[in-house]
Amino acid sequence: MGIDLHFTKGQGTGNDFVLFSDPDGEIELTPAQIATLCDRHFGIGADGLIRAVRSSKIADGAGSLEQDDAAEWFMDYHNADGSQAEMCGNGIRVFSKYLLDNGLATLGPGETLVVGTRAGVIDVQRNLAGFQADLGRWRLDGGEPLVRAKNLQVARPGLGINVGNPHVVVALADDEELESADLTFIPHLEPAPVDGANVEFVVPLEPLVRNGVGHIRMRVHERGSGETLSCGTGAVAAALAIRHWAGAGAPNQWRVEVPGGAVGVRMFATEDGEHVSLSGPAELVYEGDVTLN
Numbered sequence: 001m002g003i004d005l006h007f008t009k010g011q012g013t014g015n016d017f018v019l020f021s022d023p024d025g026e027i028e029l030t031p032a033q034i035a036t037l038c039d040r041h042f043g044i045g046a047d048g049l050i051r052a053v054r055s056s057k058i059a060d061g062a063g064s065l066e067q068d069d070a071a072e073w074f075m076d077y078h079n080a081d082g083s084q085a086e087m088c089g090n091g092i093r094v095f096s097k098y099l100l101d102n103g104l105a106t107l108g109p110g111e112t113l114v115v116g117t118r119a120g121v122i123d124v125q126r127n128l129a130g131f132q133a134d135l136g137r138w139r140l141d142g143g144e145p146l147v148r149a150k151n152l153q154v155a156r157p158g159l160g161i162n163v164g165n166p167h168v169v170v171a172l173a174d175d176e177e178l179e180s181a182d183l184t185f186i187p188h189l190e191p192a193p194v195d196g197a198n199v200e201f202v203v204p205l206e207p208l209v210r211n212g213v214g215h216i217r218m219r220v221h222e223r224g225s226g227e228t229l230s231c232g233t234g235a236v237a238a239a240l241a242i243r244h245w246a247g248a249g250a251p252n253q254w255r256v257e258v259p260g261g262a263v264g265v266r267m268f269a270t271e272d273g274e275h276v277s278l279s280g281p282a283e284l285v286y287e288g289d290v291t292l293n
């Protein structure tokens, strides 16, 4: 018997998602079913799939689910190939918009929506750009693998950064080089991270710092989804890497241009260490019904 799904299509800076709600955790899709839904030729088409499930109903084994009574909803995220991911920065804004527009949550001015994810609970607030998500603490992680991409003449050292999910950031010389990279092929990392990684190719813009805000441009090859128009956690990792390389005095606020638009990144001190936040737009595009066999 088929599974009937009422779905919503949403996007944030062109990173697009199929969303559906499963409050009681009754619908477990297989990786193959998710890949079919996300397929742009044989399915709805998306970079990832998001299931809205109550945190109390998410099945055990979902990862490091930090239970928090305030997080009524859990963002169950899968990449386009059906693989699970811990976190999605653009996805969490679109997920918040989905919860609010469907009356599943409320978020007044100055209030915080707490969302459960495999990377822990994330605080989301409204802001001028749309939504801002506090992604919490980040860490240098995964060393400095050598990165090769098709059409890039030389291998480059990357920087491994974990912002809930794994990234490797590579600095390129200029826009010409950024455009020349062929990201239809998976970048080659040496040594290869055990759990794979999203790979961001970044160039500084001129001037790098304007009014105290750093400006960079990036393209990304997402683990499990291929090249996408944007990756929120990737933008965060890119800003952290460039700040790391720039050294003392580099800004704590960044604007990251991606093929699908631009997002904002901010690093700020908290009692439990430095946090990083991501802000940007979120839009729900259309709704539909689909039957999965």
Ligand SMILES: N[C@@H](CCC[C@H](N)C(=O)O)C(=O)O
Pocket (backbone or CB within 6 Å): 015, 048, 079, 084, 085, 086, 087, 088, 089, 090, 091, 165, 166, 198, 222, 223, 224, 225, 230, 231, 232, 233, 234
């Ligand atoms: N597009 C997302 C990241 C989605 C997960 C990623 N592909 C992974 O496997 O870690 C974002 O906006 O952060």
